[in-house]
Amino acid sequence: xxxxxxxxxxxxxxxxxxxxxxxxxxxEGPKVVDEFLITGYFECEKVFATSKWKxxxxxxxxxxxxxxxxxIEDFELEKIASYTTPNQVVALFKIPKTPxxxxxxxxxxxxxDSIQDPGNLGTIxxxxxxxxxxxxxxxxxxxxxxxSKVVQSTMASLGRVNVGYTNLENWIEENRQVPLLxxxxxxxxxxxxxxxxEGVLMIGNEANGLSQALIEKADELVTIPRFxxxxxxxxxxxxxxxxxxxxxx
Numbered sequence: 343x344x345x346x347x348x349x350x351x352x353x354x355x356x357x358x359x360x361x362x363x364x365x366x367x368x369x370e371g372p373k374v375v376d377e378f379l380i381t382g383y384f385e386c387e388k389v390f391a392t393s394k395w396k397x398x399x400x401x402x403x404x405x406x407x408x409x410x411x412x413x414i415e416d417f418e419l420e421k422i423a424s425y426t427t428p429n430q431v432v433a434l435f436k437i438p439k440t441p442x443x444x445x446x447x448x449x450x451x452x453x454x455d456s457i458q459d460p461g462n463l464g465t466i467x468x469x470x471x472x473x474x475x476x477x478x479x480x481x482x483x484x485x486x487x488x489x490s491k492v493v494q495s496t497m498a499s500l501g502r503v504n505v506g507y508t509n510l511e512n513w514i515e516e517n518r519q520v521p522l523l524x525x526x527x528x529x530x531x532x533x534x535x536x537x538x539x540e541g542v543l544m545i546g547n548e549a550n551g552l553s554q555a556l557i558e559k560a561d562e563l564v565t566i567p568r569f570x571x572x573x574x575x576x577x578x579x580x581x582x583x584x585x586x587x588x589x590x591x
Contacts, residue, residue, distance in 0.1 A: 344390070344418050352390075352422040352432070358486045365437050367488035371429040372398070374498050379403060383501025384435035390414050390422060395430035424490040437488060443477045443506040445517035448540050450588060452478040453522075455510060455556055456547040457577060460485050464495025465578035466545075471499035473585045478505045479513060479542075514559050517542065522560045524552055525584060527574070529563030532587045543584055548577050 354360040355368050366387055369375050372395060378384050380403065389411045396404065396413060404411060419428045445451045452470055457463050463485050470478055485492060487505040496503075514522065521541040544560060546552030551574075557563070566575060566583050575583075 344412075344414060344422070349418075349421050352434070355434070356424055356490055358489070361437065361486070361488050366434050367437055367493065368424070368432055368434055368490055369493050370423055370425060370432050370490065371494065372431060374494060374496075375431045375433045377498035378433070378435060378501060379407070381498075381501060383498075384438065386410055387434040387436055388412065389431060389433045390419065391431040391433075392416060392419060425494075440504060440506055442508060443479050443504055445520045445542050446477070446540070447520065449477070450475055450538070450540065450585070451517075451520075451542045452581065452585075453510065453513075453542050453544040454478060454480045454484050455544065455552050456481050456550075457484045457545070459548055459577075460489045460491035461495050462548060462576065462578045463487065463489075464492040464500075466581050467492070467496045467503050467505065468499040469578065469582045469585060470503050471496075473589050475585065476502075476504055478503060479510070480505065480507045481510045482507050510556060511559070514556070521562060523562050523564050523588075524557050524560035525580060526551065526557060526563045526565055527568075529565040531567050532564045532584055533567065535562075535564060535587065538588055541588070543581070543588065545577055545581050545584075 355366060361367050369378055379386060386407065389407060391411060391413060393413055419432065422432050452475055467478065484507065487500065493500055522544060523541050524544045525546065544552055544556060566580060
């Protein structure tokens with residue numbers, strides 16, 4: 343039986359402050375948890391799982407985890423999961439120390455200004471993984487990559503993409519070695535641009551786009567041509583289209 347203190351500690355990890363203090367984040371459900379465990383992307387602290395989850399696991403993996411696995415009942419899982427319909431397992435993983443990301447030659451870096459929606463960030467991370475993009479740099483007020491909704495929506499891509507947070511204007515001044523492409527509504531059509539092997543794709547806030555200060559620092563303004571009446575595109579959708587156009591061969 344989980345103690346009230348344990349339940350409270352796990353529930354507290356839904357808040358960034360407590361994730362930072364404990365250096366832990368949660369992952370939920372077999373898809374994400376199992377991949378994290380098998381690949382070792384993140385060091386496992388504890389696994390709280392139902393007997394159903396344990397029954398599907400490889401004996402060698404369970405032996406490796408040992409006492410880190412604690413069997414609980416479904417009603418206990420409901421208390422510690424962030425979703426109303428939890429799925430078999432909640433695991434705690436250690437937050438790794440990530441060196442500051444730099445723009446690299448012969449690669450594309452995603453640059454996110456004030457992305458607020460966890461689902462958007464998670465989808466952008468997953469999309470970056472699909473296109474082989476390894477690095478994402480975020481403004482300090484972008485939603486935390488270890489927010490439980492972000493973790494779940496990445497579908498384990500979080501382990502394959504480096505995500506860092508910093509002051510974006512300072513970062514630009516230190517990473518001028520590749521082109522800076524600002525996604526805006528009135529730029530050059532991304533479809534007409536020559537495919538590039540390097541650059542920084544700058545994506546702005548869902549409601550307001552990129553700040554004017556960041557736009558002014560860009561080397562080129564790019565847009566996705568609009569043929570209908572929609573005011574704008576979802577940030578994650580826009581990122582997907584830009585990445586396709588930038589990486590297609």
